[in-house]
Amino acid sequence: MNISRTHSHKHPYALGIDVGSTTVKAVILDQNNQLVYSSYQRHFSKVRETIATQLQQIAGAYPGISFPVCITGSAGLGLANSAKLPFVQEVHAAFVAVNQRYPDADAVIELGGEDAKIIFLTGGVEQRMNGTCAGGTGAFIDQMATLLNVTADQLDEMSLKAEKTYPIASRCGVFAKSDIQPLLNQGARREDIAASIFQAVVDQTVSGLAQGRTIEGKVLFLGGPLSFLEGLRRAFVKTLHLDPGNAVFPEDGRTFVAYGCALSAMNQNEVYSIDTLIEKISGAVSENNVLADPPLFSYQEEYDRFRERHASHDVKRGDYRTYEGKAFLGIDAGSTTTKMVVISEDRTLLYEYYTTNKGQPLDCITVALADFYAKKSPGLVIAGSAVTGYGEELLKAGLGIDHGIVETVAHFKAASFFCPEVDFIMDIGGQDIKCFKIKNGAIDSIMLNEACSSGCGSFIQTFAMALGYDIAEFAQLGLFAERPVDLGSRCTVFMNSSVKQAQKDGATVADISAGLSGSIIKNAVYKVIRARSPEELGQHIVVQGGTFLNDAVLRCFEREMGRDVIRPAISGLMGAFGAALYAQEKCSGESTLIDAEALKQFSYTSQAAACKGCTAHCSLNIVRFAGGGRFISGNRCERGAGIQPKDILPNLYDRKLEMILSYDQNEQPLSPIATVGLPLALHYYDQMPLWATFFKKLGFQVKFSESSTRETYYKGQSTIPSDTVCYPAKLTHGHIESLLSQGVDFIFYPCMSYTLDEGESDNHFNCPVVAYYPELLMANNEKLSCKNFLYPFLDLNRRKHVVHVLHEYFGAYASKKAIAAALEAGFAALDKHRAQIAAEGQEIIRSARAAGKPIIVLAGRPYHIDPEINHGIHKLIASLGMAVITEDSVAALAHTPKLNALNQWVYHSRMYRAAEYVTTQPDMQLIQLVSFGCGIDAITTDEVRRILEEKGKLYTQLKIDEINNLGAAKIRLRSLAAAMDA
């Protein structure tokens, strides 16, 4: 298409206005399509006002001129509709602009405030935008910069000094955040983190947007972030392997879409004076479809009464500068804030400290502690100390703190102080929601938010800052909002777009503030607690955590629950307070806490390294303290931390993997007739013995794909068409690449609607993804053909048919009889394998019982033994002194209990039986592993929980994805261990 064709009635000027999620851009072209004016301004959600300001400036520069006009941009759509002005879709506007200015470009990547777009120009024009679930945009970079307490520009500068990058989940901003936060807390170099953030954005674009199409040739980069951020540009150029001449960053990259929009305006017939435009835009009434809740408080007295009621839950206060005697120190090194308290023997609060830790808890605490030591009364003696939270291990190692305590236990201790009969605690911090039920004086069940809805507390903060408010001020605004917006209860990325829409529909900042508070509560109640009525939670509810200091959030919670709850006045300090109580409880007289003198000399350095303990090659971060001693983080097992593996119980996850891998080495034919490649992925983790044996018996050499690592994922990343499929499926793409590079003659990967019937379920399906993934691979990997990729449809329960189909495929190599015999040998090997799993499971149970250790059934799917999928969770469990066995090792020991679900997937049905078995074993607990995006587990988790809880067992669920940080899992597991001890 050629836009530059001369029009018969060409306008002297044309105006394009690009209204994005965060900025407004205006561009004027002359009749030769030359850019004569452009402006760029952040709108802080005051869209109409900002446009009006810009238009007035244009009126000043071009008095009396009327323009043809077009509006574009994500926030421009509704505006153009209601102002009755022409609209052009923004990706299309970019397309028009590229055709005009860079007709030889092959692809365009544009990152905006909240959108990411890609246009392929050659080899079939294709234009794509990010789906509704995606981070990796300007807003994400802003959010990450906020997390590091720098501006986006500073982040950029830092990234240029990076030495290495850490893998950071790239699918969703929230995931990435939960990867970054712990890195910060563990003292990783901020420069490296900055570079890792940009790399995550690049990965997101390559995997999420390109979806299987290669980005190559001349690539044009557009949008605000890409014109500001050098580090981001470099990361793109490097990852896409672009020659310098092929990576084009137009000078006007940030107004480029507005330019395309102005080009489109040139084709419009109607012209408008600036006054008319201002009038139309200012007067644009949006259709009022904001869903509003009633105000939180209707009048001041109502609010006063509310405040008074909550003020009654307070502690006694004293002064550390005058107090004499024993005192106890508690620290809560949370994800975004650090808290420290000192209490006296009668539990008077002597000292409190609360700060956002800017990602450096160790620095914060050394400063606070020095200040405390300097001012405290000489007679005050610290007799014990304890630390909890993300930074627990680092602080404990660095500052000689006596005890570490699990967050959940710390919160429980603090809550019982205010309400001894407490039976439900809910804590909303910066990044976590933690809820737990208390039964018989012990934590009974724990509910944590999954990675996808985390970031709730800090979300309000980031949002407040984006709108130019301080958090306290922002929260206050919401209290008397007239029409709090209903923003739904999904993850923050979704909330972002809900907020956008509400603003467009005329909601005020106050309405949005109140709406966000409501969302946090709805998230907690519907997503985390999943409660239907307040009675389910308990009679005595204590809420705490910094987020509940926000009265609007508290009010929303009481309203949603329909009852009054207790919010202690020190709501934000509860973790630290609980830790101090714990220190007092455990006090043995002397504290090992670093003293004032040593503190003055205290310093540390941090350094990155890769662990060589095993094949996992964990990324280690080594912090060395000046006074000697070091702290290593990032390791999954004890090995990396330099601890010798003694007393570590054998672990069926590792054993099962070894057993599968042994089929790669054993009994290969001496003179093979051909080489077959079998991917170590999905159902092969269940059936490998069958197929490896089958092919070897026929005389094939069998090659497995490599053992999964993050690298495997990257290898296949560019052929993944659906960015929301589960991680085990995504990894499969890398395994195919691995086999192709090994030069196998063909890959054998059958499609199977059904798996082997184990006779204990209503049907015996595989899940749709496991069943048909080969079809998807074939359609998305150009290197695969019907010659090198064989994917017959098989039903293993019908052996005659299997032999028949296999003969069709391999008749050239072997007779039908030989194939039938090889298949029988395969099934025999599979039976033997299964029997061995069961036997080794029994052996582990026996040895654990002999050693008096509890046993955990880590219940997942067969492919969860892949170390890149489970991220070493089994090792973490083992390091807590528990033996680990698999669901399939005990499934056969019980029958399926009565279910409220259609039990038709075999892998999942094993979990029901394993859960049933666990209920009969006093020293066993079950932990369910769930892969993010596994829709079937939305059904099984509720059932497994019910089976366990009805018989008095604890239910623990660990949700895993590409995130390889085990922080949240650790809290859960340690809480479980604490609950088992109780």
Added chain:
Amino acid sequence: MAYAEFTVPMRKTHTILVPNMLPIHFRLLISIFKQFGYNMKLLESTSRTVVEEGLKNVHNDTCYPALLVVGQFMEALKSGEYDPDRTALLITQTGGGCRASNYIHLLRRCVNQQFPQVPVISLNFAGLEKSSGFQLTAPLLLKLVYGVLYGDMLMFLHNQCRPYELNKGDSQKVVDAWQERLEKMFAEGGYRSTKKIYREMLEDFAAIPRSKKKKIRVGIIGEIYVKYSPLANNQLEDFLIQEDCEPLVPMLLEFILYCAANSDTNGKLYQYHDLKTTAFRIGYKYLHAKQLEMIRCIEEHGEFHAPHDFDDLRAAADKYICQGVSMGEGWMITAEMAVLAETGTENIICTQPFGCLPNHIVAKGMARAIKNAYPNANIVAIDYDPGATRVNQENRIKLMLANAKMAAKQ
């Protein structure tokens, strides 16, 4: 867990609530059920409470259709409009490897906790669950088939007239008039004269004064509930008409043919024969003949675009994906993309619930193959979910439409 069963005496006393997936079809089907002694009522609520009840009552990661259907039921039960002692719920159950076969359990779980006396009836053809009071007898089934056929015809013609009608509401009037006539025919007889009825329908729609301006035709395919239900897809058909397009929604009969064909396919793939494969093969032949008859009538009349032959769909599937991919809407989604692109409807919206498992394979997973085969295919996949905002969805559809308009100009 024990749950209330729908018994024979309940036919007299109970109102059976039905979620509305396809407004035109379901009205007809309900009138047929009424003649067989079932008092049914369509749930039409689209209020925000539906989503809220859904969020409260089912697992948050459950797919959107389940959430809406359960939400709609719970809202109705709590509204006070229906006496829980005289109300039952009807839900479909396909029995495939997709999690949709579990909706009934999700529903029953929350109904049991709050309204234990309310029976939940499974409507399935896979022999999964039976209620003594609810029986799909042969005469009932036969009439339902006719209901689906006429519903498809009305929907298909309605979508071809509505964007072009000169007097707003004309097409709807024809639909309404036919709904009434058909209800009467189902009660009093005459409904079997398909050809005659089709022709009359075609003439009635052809008589509507319409503009001759050619509009861009956009195919809506995808997961069955989201594809059809205006509640789930944010009134997608209306939006497209507003955008000056003509929506094309494939017929419900196709889904039924798909289910029947799969049984036959599986028999062939896995080499077995049983009563079920035979029954489904006969059913397929009968229904397919009915489809061909409808297509012929439309083609003979000449004024309207006819739906594609289901056998063409199967043939198209074979080029890209095995018909053994049979969970959810399975291969049919891939085939529909291909056939639409082949027959000139290159602009396609593929609707799906966020995180839909089969669609990873058959929709997003096959888009590339389709795009390679039909470079002009202009496909956008839209996810539906309680958190996805309409503005986001519409912006993506607008991008697809901008491409469509550009292609149309060339």
